[in-house]
Amino acid sequence: MSYAPVTHVLFDMDGLILNTEDLYTVAFQNILSKYGKEYTFDLKCQLMGCHAHETADKIIAALELPMNREQFMEETQKQFTCLFPDTKVLPGAKELIEHLHNHNIPIGLATSSSKESYDLKVNKHHKQLFSLFPYKTFGSSDPDVKKGKPHPDIFLVAAAKFPDKPKPEQCLVLEDAVNGVLAARAANMQVVMVPDSRLDKQLTKEATLVLNSLTEFKPELFGLPAFK
Structure with missing residues (x-):
């Protein structure tokens, strides 16, 4: 071509x-495991490139999580603070x-x-x-x-x-x-x-x-x- x-x-x-895509997977799975949910590769593919608030909304909706956007983003920020520096x-x-x-x-x-x-x-x-x-x-x-x-x-x-x-x-x-x-x-x-x-x-x-x-x-x- x-x-x-x-x-x-x-x-x-x-x-x-x-x-960092690998680290996002770890962070989200750490949160979802508390609710018995799985962050699948198919879901990940739908979310890659989305804004942070869009990602939160879509994960909550797709997996029917008992939390709102702000709560989810607060949890993810704790994970990111641990994972992202390295x-x-x-x-x-x-x-x-x-x-x-x-x-x-x-x-x-x-x-x-x-x-x-x-x-x-x-x-x-x-x-x-x-x-x-x-x-x-x-x-x-x-x-x-x-x-x-x-x-x-x-x-x-x-x-x-x-x-x-x-x-x-x-x-x-x-x-x-x-x-x-x-x-x-x-x-x-x-x-x-x-x-x-x-x-x-x-x-x-x-x-x-x-x-x-x-x-x-x-x-x-x-x-x-x-x-x-």
Whole structure:
């Protein structure tokens, strides 16, 4: 296949740069176990990329939990405070971010996380790496991001933060989640997907390109500088 050249790159964070999707699963299951409920992979796939309050509402409704949004989010915050400080960078992410930065390719972060959640995940071990993103958009905190993924809001808001205001088709999105891919496509952007290996391959069809890991990504396919 041939791909259209791009000039700007937008990165998702959870499950793409950091192993936080695994930690979300642990956190939610720790809460649900008290009620004899299971946080299944199918439910997880529906929620990846949603805003925090959307996630809370959907889990409560799907599993008929005897709690409201505020109570659920209070419980999750306790879990996150314990789990998130020790996040790990996923294979290929650091190398790609540094490569694009070193070649002066404009890059931005477009995460559904709140600013508070981001700080928990990044500040202990990864501040230097994330300092390479001059433009960051936190979907659960940014008032301009009206709707979470699969709506296009977050990527359109993130792209608008670049000083040269690129057109959507000039931006490449890197994502791991189905909702994120759908959001990128709705924003009229190409999207490279690095899905969980358990995900049904039928659910990856909207992606421009699907990879097993960011270590497989070849920037030159999209007109970006190649690794040497």
